[in-house]
Amino acid sequence: MVEEAKVDYIDVPENGLFFIPLGGVGEIGMNFYLYACDDKWIAVDCGVGFAGDRFPGIDMLMPDPAFAEKIAPKLKGLIITHAHEDHIGAVASFWPVLRCPVYVSAFAAEMLETRLDEAGLLGRAEVNVFDAGDLLELKPFEIETFAMNHSIPEACSLLIKTPYGTVFHTGDWRFDEAPIVGKPVDMKALKALKDEKIKVLIGDSTNVFVDGDIPSESDVKTALTELFGKYKGKRLIVTCFASNVGRIESIAEAAEQNGRTVCLLGRSLWRVEGAGRAAGYFRGINVFLTEEEAAECEPGSVLYLCTGCQGEPKAALSNISYGTGPVKPVKGDVVVFSSRVIPGNEQAIANIQNRFIVKGIEVVTVKDALVHVSGHCGRKDMEKLYKALKPETAVPVHGEAAHLFEHVDLAKACGVKNAVVLKDGDVLRLDLSVPEVIGEVQTGVLARDKKQLIPLNASILKQRRRMIEDGTVVATVVLDKKGSVVGDIQFSAVGLIETSDPVMEQLKESVKLAIMGISASERKENDQAIFETVKGAVRKVVVETHGRRPLVDVHLVRV
């Protein structure tokens, strides 16, 4: 997402093996990768990114699909490595452009179904469900799916075999010797992959700055069980990432061992519950309580599991912290954040925690107990993987620039011969002894503005920033045939001047005077002169009174 002057785009050659990230390199989010082998194409993942506060009114970003649209007729399939939004969230938006079969795991298929349904694509998009270990034949690609551990069920790496050599595309992953959902990674099978002579490894960089062992999800379950035991009889409110099915199971089992049943609060948790049950999860756990059912129970027999661990203002936990949620917490209650802080959300999360603390409610985070572990590989796991697979070349993805460069150093330290940092849109030729960037294709970022996808440099986004910084004023002036003002001059200055502010009268007087300063002949026919005069008069007043230089729009009506 670094702004740069664009070079000429290339055509990807018909022969050879190529890797092209359209999103996901240089940012954590918007994963969207293409592979071409002799002009037959596959896509891996198709996700969204979060906009943060930089783009007012925008909460979701998507990679520009323009290039994918160009090669879409040659696309054999889109393979989704797992169901996190940054890997699957753009499928429903882009399917009408891609129109190729989608390959997903059972859980991801359930999560995708809702989105396709909302987009009116259910039954139209071909969705194929695979099990880890299945072979996907998308000639000339032969793709072996390989189960990895992650913070969502059924995450897969892809062993992509082609006539030019084999690529290992990790997706998001870690090694967990005792996961709560799925099994530990089959290390024997993984090590055997070395015999495939892996040419290139395309790998997750998220935790490349994390040293040391990352505990297992089972360790979290143990810690939660012990933690909950300390709070017998007290009201217990827990929050976690909604898609983390393993964590929800850990929390539920830890709750049950302490005589509590979990009540789910928040729509995304219920959505995951539905998808999870359909795909075979949450077996052997008490049925989750609704908010109404929980209200009938003693506080000590329930555990409230809420959405909103990132401080999202409309989620269950935020409402609860304001006292407007379904649970009214009181002194002595306990709130557990079974989650990490995503950079940028620090203050929003702290504000929620402080609202609890002032009420005498205890807040427990990962600083106090092992209530969360990451789903991404740290350095130790990465080293283990490189040593097991011995790829010739490493291509870091799923990271900001800092992560990618650090990943290169790590790969080289593990004995990997070549390591390349790409940027989105780069065309990396893989069928060479040393892979090489041969040029770029069109890429970029689109903002999802409710129903529309707009470019990040759209004028409405610039206007929104100016509305915030400088304000806007709309002035209406009606002139008759002689060029005289008729009726009232009217103003709107939404978000800039209160309607009761005497400045509104001052604006009216100034604009009237300014128009009278234009010659009668000009007033009769020169719209431009009226526009400029009104704009100038409005700006002069607002700069003086409010210190802002607003955008001014003039509605000039001639009657």
Next chain:
Amino acid sequence: MVEEAKVDYIDVPENGLFFIPLGGVGEIGMNFYLYACDDKWIAVDCGVGFAGDRFPGIDMLMPDPAFAEKIAPKLKGLIITHAHEDHIGAVASFWPVLRCPVYVSAFAAEMLETRLDEAGLLGRAEVNVFDAGDLLELKPFEIETFAMNHSIPEACSLLIKTPYGTVFHTGDWRFDEAPIVGKPVDMKALKALKDEKIKVLIGDSTNVFVDGDIPSESDVKTALTELFGKYKGKRLIVTCFASNVGRIESIAEAAEQNGRTVCLLGRSLWRVEGAGRAAGYFRGINVFLTEEEAAECEPGSVLYLCTGCQGEPKAALSNISYGTGPVKPVKGDVVVFSSRVIPGNEQAIANIQNRFIVKGIEVVTVKDALVHVSGHCGRKDMEKLYKALKPETAVPVHGEAAHLFEHVDLAKACGVKNAVVLKDGDVLRLDLSVPEVIGEVQTGVLARDKKQLIPLNASILKQRRRMIEDGTVVATVVLDKKGSVVGDIQFSAVGLIETSDPVMEQLKESVKLAIMGISASERKENDQAIFETVKGAVRKVVVETHGRRPLVDVHLVRV
């Protein structure tokens, strides 16, 4: 800043000793404290807070001065503990309300002068300069100023003696055995204060979660000297907090030991340079270079010191990272962040760092070397202070709720008998054996909206949020005497719909049709019916096409 239902405000009794925080308790920022002794008053500090992203178009928050205004005629003085914006930044704004003498150190006086000048108050506001150790006689208060260490020169604690007992007001502080500006805290004199029988300690809570020793500023200088030595001949760009005079001296001395002279980039650094020189700092250091002078030098003989360590979008470092600044960095250059990350700025800072990293520029932060230390006391310093002064009661300030409660626990563990968590506006009666909150006075937060101070619940702020979320549309309709539309119906939908969007035509048609649906008699005189009809028609179109439900303003002109 927690929103709560307001209780009735009390009048502060005429007799007795009272402490009233108007800002600074429950937040880090907006420090503004009042003390009353037998209805004579003093104020301590008068600062601003940063708005973050919560209030669009607002960058500065201030405590509501309404209560201070009420007691202003009885105000003997405003004492500033140090020159950080969160302690001094509101003086120029509130002086016209307070109209009392201001007591500041020499450096703070220099920093304040610019602000008073901008506000046209220079020469009108009485500013008295004190040296640490001076006694301020503001009867019945007798205030001993006591030099502490901090990340800005001349920070003071106040020993406030009254007929009802003595209060120690720490201000922001730490112990530094080898500071770069000022001297180490005089521990012997500090310990002697115990004999004053300190009733209450009002203390800084910022780093109450920081365990272990916090190194000295001299250690930073040593680390910087060593670090710069590694980059002989390379272009070196460093950023730090502009007001940290000690750090600027550390950087300059470390630079000189490596044959470099510092060039300052950024207005706030030059402002601090001016204030610092006037107050006697930067002695024995080479004169700082301007950008033009530095351009004449070899990269290896200069060190560029920039504003923008928090990722501020318009500061020098941000411009440099985009390649639009006065220095154009290239591969092999080095950027050092001699600063910490203020919560909320993580992503803005990471974005800048990533822009350097993709260009092959090395980024050094506190994770890599001791290039920064905090100016606030950690737990060890706090324990040392409590053990030295043995106050009867501790009142934590300068912290969010989490910090205040933790500070209470720490104080009690140090043997302090009473510890009270307040909120802004609380009236704490100190002339009791155990201090007690007896009620509240008016408090709150105001937003500085360029030239205006507005309440946080001002309708223009709500409108700004709605403009971002839902958009606004202004529609102009001109009706003649018969109630028929004359001239063009016009629309502005700034930041919502591009002017070239065909939806603009659709809006026109829909509104015209809707008005025609109103009976002729209603059209002639019922303005309200026209408003509602136009609003409804506009909303219907925009919900369908843009998925937003905009604020609609109607300019109805009858001619």
